[in-house]
Amino acid sequence: MPELPPLAIFAVGIVTVLGLMIGLKLHAFVALICAALVVSLLSPGDPADVVPRLTKALGESAGKIAVIIAMAAVIGRCMLDSGAADRIVQAMLRLFGPKRSSTALAASGFFLSAPVFFDTVFFLLAPLARSLYKQTHRDYLKYLMAICAGGVVTHTMVPPTPGPVAAAEELSVGFGMMMLVGSVIGVPMAVAGLAFTAWCNRRMPIAMRPFAGDDEPPETDEPATLPLPRLIPALLPVVLPVLMIATGALSSYLAKDADPASFAARSAPYGALVGNPSLALIASAAVALTLLVAMRRPTRRQVAELVEESLGSAAVIILITAAGGAFGAMLAAAGIGGVITQQLGDVSQLADKGELLLVMAFATASLLKFSQGSSTVAMTTTSALLAGALSDTGLAALPFHPVYLAAAIGAGSLVGSWMNDSGFWIYCKMGGLTEVESLKTWTPLLAIMGTVGLLTTLVAANVAPLQ
Structure with a gap:
C-alpha cells in the first residue's frame, strides 16, 4: 500500500473518530481505539509494529492517569457522602455569595493548577461543582466550565507544570520571571473564560448528570439532622495532594543547581517521592475515607461497596482517557x-x-x-x-x-x-x-x-x- 503523507493520515484520523462517535454513535473508547488503529495502519513503519505501538501508547497513557483517576473518584464520592463537599460549598457561598460561586471555582482552579496538573485539579473540584448544583439547582455547566477556565491557564502559563518549565528552559527565561508574567497574562485569560462560561450557560442550560458508568447521579443530599465536618478537615482531601505535589516541585527546583553534597540535593529523591501525584492522591483518598468513617460511621461492607462503585465509574473514564492519549500518540507517529x-x-x-x-x-x-x-x-x-x-x-x-x-x-x-x-x-x-x-x-x-x-x-x- 502506498505511503500516505502525514496530513492525509491526520485527515483520515479526524474523519474516522468523528464518524464513528457522532455518526454511528459508538462508545467513545471503541471509536478512539478504532481511529487510533486506522492511523497506526497508515503510519510509516514495520507492519508488525502497528498493533504493538498502539497498545504500548494505550498502556503508557493509562499508566499516567489510572491511579490518579481511580483515587480521585474515591475522593469525590467520599467528600460528597461525608458532607465535606457541602461544607466547602457553604463556605464558598458565604465568602463569595451565590452569584459569584463560579468565580470562586475559577479562582480555586487558577491557584491549584500551578503546582498540580489540570486533570488532578478538575478531579478534586468537580465534586464541589456537583454539590454546589445540589444546593443552588442551577448553573451546573457554568460551574464545570469555571473550574476549567481557572485551571487550564496556570497549567499552560505558570511553572512548575512541565509545559511552562520546558518553554522557560528552552528560551532562557528565568523560573521566577515565567511565573510572574504567566500569572499576569493568565488573569485576563481567566476573565475571558468566565465571560464565555456565563454566556454559554445561558445558551445551553444543562442539568447535572451521572458520572460515566453510573446509572443515576450520586445521592448526596444529607438529611438536616446529619452533621457536616468542620471546614479544615473538609478541605484536607483537596489541600493535601496540592501541598505534597508542590513540595516535590519545590524540592526538585532547589536541587537543580545545588551542590551534590547539599541538603537540597540529598533530599531531592524524598521530595520526588512525596510529590508523586499518584502517591498524593492515594494519601488524599485515605484521608477522605477516614473523614467519611468519622462522620457517617458506615460498616465495612458499606465502605467496600462505596469504593467498588467509585472504581467502577473510574474504570470507564480511565479507558476513554487512555484511548484518547493513544489516538494522539498515533497521530504523532504519523509524523504530523x-x-x-x-x-x-x-x-x-x-x-x-x-x-x-x-x-x-x-x-x-x-x-x-x-x-x-x-x-x-x-x-x-x-x-x-x-x-x-x-x-x-x-x-x-x-x-x-x-x-x-x-x-x-x-x-x-x-x-x-x-x-x-x-x-x-x-x-x-x-x-x-x-x-x-x-x-x-x-x-x-x-x-x-x-x-x-x-x-x-x-x-x-x-x-x-x-x-
Missing part, C-alpha cells in the same frame, strides 16, 4: 508534528519582527496541539524549535524579553483541543456531558482563552518589554 515544523522555514530572520514572531509561535503551538492533543508536547516542541532557530544571539535581538515568546507558546497550546486531548475526555466524562456538548463548550472555551492570551501578550510586549 514534523510536517508542521518543516514548514516554518528560517525563523532566525524574524528576530527583529517581534509581533510576527509571537503570532508564529502561537500558531505553531496551536497546530501541534490540534494535531497530537498534548499541550505539554506542543509547548515543548515549539519552544525547542524556536530556541534552536533563534539561538542565543537571536533571543538577545528580540525587542522584548523572551518570556513573552514563552507566553505566546503557552497561549497557543490551548487552542485546538478536541477528542485527542485527555483533558477533553476528563471534562466530558467527569462532567457527565456528551461529546457534542463538550465540543461546543470545552473547545471554544480554550480557543477564546488562548486567543485572549496572545492579544494580552502582544500588548504587554509593547507596553512593558522588560528589556
Whole structure:
C-alpha cells in the first residue's frame, strides 16, 4: 500500500473518530481505539509494529492517569457522602455569595493548577461543582466550565507544570520571571473564560448528570439532622495532594543547581517521592475515607461497596482517557508534528519582527496541539524549535524579553483541543456531558482563552518589554 503523507493520515484520523462517535454513535473508547488503529495502519513503519505501538501508547497513557483517576473518584464520592463537599460549598457561598460561586471555582482552579496538573485539579473540584448544583439547582455547566477556565491557564502559563518549565528552559527565561508574567497574562485569560462560561450557560442550560458508568447521579443530599465536618478537615482531601505535589516541585527546583553534597540535593529523591501525584492522591483518598468513617460511621461492607462503585465509574473514564492519549500518540507517529515544523522555514530572520514572531509561535503551538492533543508536547516542541532557530544571539535581538515568546507558546497550546486531548475526555466524562456538548463548550472555551492570551501578550510586549 502506498505511503500516505502525514496530513492525509491526520485527515483520515479526524474523519474516522468523528464518524464513528457522532455518526454511528459508538462508545467513545471503541471509536478512539478504532481511529487510533486506522492511523497506526497508515503510519510509516514495520507492519508488525502497528498493533504493538498502539497498545504500548494505550498502556503508557493509562499508566499516567489510572491511579490518579481511580483515587480521585474515591475522593469525590467520599467528600460528597461525608458532607465535606457541602461544607466547602457553604463556605464558598458565604465568602463569595451565590452569584459569584463560579468565580470562586475559577479562582480555586487558577491557584491549584500551578503546582498540580489540570486533570488532578478538575478531579478534586468537580465534586464541589456537583454539590454546589445540589444546593443552588442551577448553573451546573457554568460551574464545570469555571473550574476549567481557572485551571487550564496556570497549567499552560505558570511553572512548575512541565509545559511552562520546558518553554522557560528552552528560551532562557528565568523560573521566577515565567511565573510572574504567566500569572499576569493568565488573569485576563481567566476573565475571558468566565465571560464565555456565563454566556454559554445561558445558551445551553444543562442539568447535572451521572458520572460515566453510573446509572443515576450520586445521592448526596444529607438529611438536616446529619452533621457536616468542620471546614479544615473538609478541605484536607483537596489541600493535601496540592501541598505534597508542590513540595516535590519545590524540592526538585532547589536541587537543580545545588551542590551534590547539599541538603537540597540529598533530599531531592524524598521530595520526588512525596510529590508523586499518584502517591498524593492515594494519601488524599485515605484521608477522605477516614473523614467519611468519622462522620457517617458506615460498616465495612458499606465502605467496600462505596469504593467498588467509585472504581467502577473510574474504570470507564480511565479507558476513554487512555484511548484518547493513544489516538494522539498515533497521530504523532504519523509524523504530523514534523510536517508542521518543516514548514516554518528560517525563523532566525524574524528576530527583529517581534509581533510576527509571537503570532508564529502561537500558531505553531496551536497546530501541534490540534494535531497530537498534548499541550505539554506542543509547548515543548515549539519552544525547542524556536530556541534552536533563534539561538542565543537571536533571543538577545528580540525587542522584548523572551518570556513573552514563552507566553505566546503557552497561549497557543490551548487552542485546538478536541477528542485527542485527555483533558477533553476528563471534562466530558467527569462532567457527565456528551461529546457534542463538550465540543461546543470545552473547545471554544480554550480557543477564546488562548486567543485572549496572545492579544494580552502582544500588548504587554509593547507596553512593558522588560528589556
